[in-house]
Amino acid sequence: MTERTWGARPLQDGRWGFDIWAPAAKTVSLVLDGQERAMTGTDGWWSVQTSAAPGLAYSFRIDGTDRPDPAARAQVNGVDGPSLTVDAGGFDWRGDGAGDWAGRPFDEAVILEIHVGSFTPEGTFAAAAQRLPELASLGITMIELMPVSQFQGRWGWGYDGVLIRAPHPAYGTPDDMRAFVRAAQEQGIAVILDLVMNHFGPFGNYIPSYAPDFYSSVPTPWGDGIAFERAEVRGFFRQAALGWLDEYRLDGFRLDAVHQIRDGSEQHFMHELLHAIHAADRGRPIHLICEDERNLPDLRDAGYDAEWNDDWHNVLHVALTGETQGYYERYGDDPFADLAHTMARGQADEGQDKGDHGARGAPAGHLPWTAFINSNHTHDQIGNRPHGDRLLSLVGDDTGRVIHAALLLMPFTPMLFQGEEIGSTAPFPFFCDPPDDRMRDAVRKGRRKELGALGYDLSDMPDPCGPTAMDMACPYPAPDPDRAARWAALTRDLLTLRRGRIVPLLRTGDTGPGEVSRPCAKAFRARWGFAGGAIEMDLALGSPVGEALDRADFTLGNTATDPFAISVRITA
Known part of the structure; x- marks a missing residue:
């Protein structure tokens, strides 16, 4: 049986197809450019083909109420209003040298994680593109974009997206994002996207109103769980992932919290997605990274390139700071022994019984070193502190330079967080933009309760719902240019050594x-x-x-x- 396609897509001769799965709906019609067109319903799917063009507003009128397309590529104005038809085929990828982009092998990866909204003072794809030549000159070979799927509000981390295929408009248009990817690839930098498929954000998600079967009865820590056992749901997310690859010429994904992608099997969807991505030859390698707190090697054994290795960060943080609150507690007994184990075998937890802390993980020492994404901090560890402190702010420059060198010269795949390449101490606090005062107050109280329970000092904690929280997170320009230049020189020297001496070793096999x-x-x-x-x-x-x-x-x-x-x- 041919899989049904979610959303709006150009066909031929000026005709477009529009499809939505709305099994709870009695009637569905398409409102295109102000004109209503009837849709045909079969097995919960509603479809119509009609004449259209790029740039037209459309909505699905479901039982008399207009809803945006959950697979929209762009919106007219916010997540609540009409969607826009977008034809990705009109973008010129030739540019100034990346027209025949062949990608980069994963063993060359030196990743820089960035949040588009705070990466520059302007907070746009266009402004971010201006910084790419400098990053390339340092030796950065891969950009990992924090989620860009459109969410309600003006600012946020991006993990509360509700329109998974639409770039957040505060960052720019779909073509602005494509231009950013093209500019990065012209500099020899691959681009991967942090893609969230385990939940939707709490504001502006209308799928439950017409497709309650999209959801499971088991929630995630961030919202309702998703029914990945349903073919329609798996198709939605698989089509979204393939669409990002093909419409934006991305080089891969970091897949958020895959342990919360549950389908009643041994992660059938994750294997299905892997096979679907690898089934097509795009003329470049597609790199797939998972975040998976279970510390299991299974997905990497199946063909995923790597996983975020929080063990390295966590044991390093405990060893250097002595902090043992929250998730650091399980490493508090002997962090230096855990650090040695992590250096030798990739991760600290491989199924050992840690007494009161229990067992976690499975042996992973057989994996290649590149299968572990090591970082001295990420947005998660910084942002889940009241003041968004970077590790460098806690340990100082002398210690910071040593662990910076260790990260970049170990055989594991290194990842930096925006500004780390120049020794930034700019904070990265949590920030979001809820739709009303009631929700803003709830976020503030929730953050204070959560962080206060861990014993943090909450005095002078930035307002998580205030615009200055994101503004203060921008690490550029550095307040001390001379210090930043010294850090940049160190990064350049380390990555020159990595590129010239360590990458060739990796290719010989461990x-x-x-x-x-x-x-x-x-x-x-x-x-x-x-x-x-x-x-x-x-x-x-x-x-x-x-x-x-x-x-x-x-x-x-x-x-x-x-x-x-x-x-x-x-x-x-």
């Missing part, structure tokens, strides 16, 4: 788990072996290693005497 010893309680001597050589690292994170690594390719401080220092030797 020879098993790393070897990590602890000469002192807070010092590490690590070796990662490859068929073509090895990476050796002495890392002091509070106590000297005890002796210097000779013939090092990179040093920062003196690992024999300094409490915070790093030395790296690469052999081939």
Whole structure:
């Protein structure tokens, strides 16, 4: 049986198809450019084909009430109003050198996570594109866009989107986003999108009113659970993902919280999506990264490239700050031992029994090192603090430079957060824009209750619903240009070494788990072996290693005497 297509799509000779799944509706019609057209209903699907053109307003009139298209590519004005017909085929991808973009292999990935709204003072795709040459010159090879699916309100992190296929209009038009992707690829930078498929935002989501079967009875932490056991639902999200790839020439996805994508099976949908994406040859590799708090290797074994490895961040944070509140608690007993385990095998939790903390994960040391996305912080860890503090703000520049070097010179796939490449200490607090005072008050109270229960100091906490919360998150321009220049030079040197010496080693294949010893309680001597050589690292994170690594390719401080220092030797 041919799968039905969600939304509006151009056909041939000026005709378009319009389809929506509304099984609870008695009548559905299309309102196109002010004219109502009857739609035919079969098995909960409602369809019509008619003459249309790009840029026309349309809505689905469902039992007398006009609703936007849940698969809209753009809106006339906000998430509540009519949608707009958009033909992605009219965009000129030739540009100034990326017309034949062939992508980048994943072993070259150095990821920079950005939030378009706070990445520049302007908060637009067009402004973000102006910063790409500088990033490319440092050695950034991949941009990970935090979610851009349209949500209600003017500002937000993006994880409360309700129109999954429409770029948030505050950032620009669909063609503005395409132009950003083209500009990045012209600089040799791949672009992946953080795609949220596990829930919808609380404001402006109308699907429950005409398709209650879209949802399951088991909620997620962020909203109603989604019925991925239904073919119509799986088709909606699979078509959305394929549409982003093909209409925006993206290089892949980071898939948010896939442990909350539940379909009553061993993640049938995730395997189905993987196969659907790999079924087509797009002339470039498509990279697929998951966020999965279960710490299981299953999806990576099946063909997903990598997972966010929060273990690295969490144990590093506990080791350096001593904080053990919230999710840090399970690493509080011996964070330096956990850190050694993470360096040797990729992640700290591999199914070991941690007593009161329970068991989590499964062995993952057989995976390639690139299958672990390591970061010293992400939007999550920064933003879920009252003041949005970066780790660098907590530990200072001397320690910060050492862990920056360690992140970029280990064999794992490194990811930076916007501004980290220049040593930014700009906060990244939580921010959103609820539709009314009642909801704004609820958000404020909820944040204070949640964070207060963890023992945080809530004095001077930015208003999460105020526009200054997002404004203060922009890390550029740096307030101290000389300091930023020194950090940029360090990043450039590290990534030059990674590109020239470490990436070729990765391509020879690793020879098993790393070897990590602890000469002192807070010092590490690590070796990662490859068929073509090895990476050796002495890392002091509070106590000297005890002796210097000779013939090092990179040093920062003196690992024999300094409490915070790093030395790296690469052999081939």
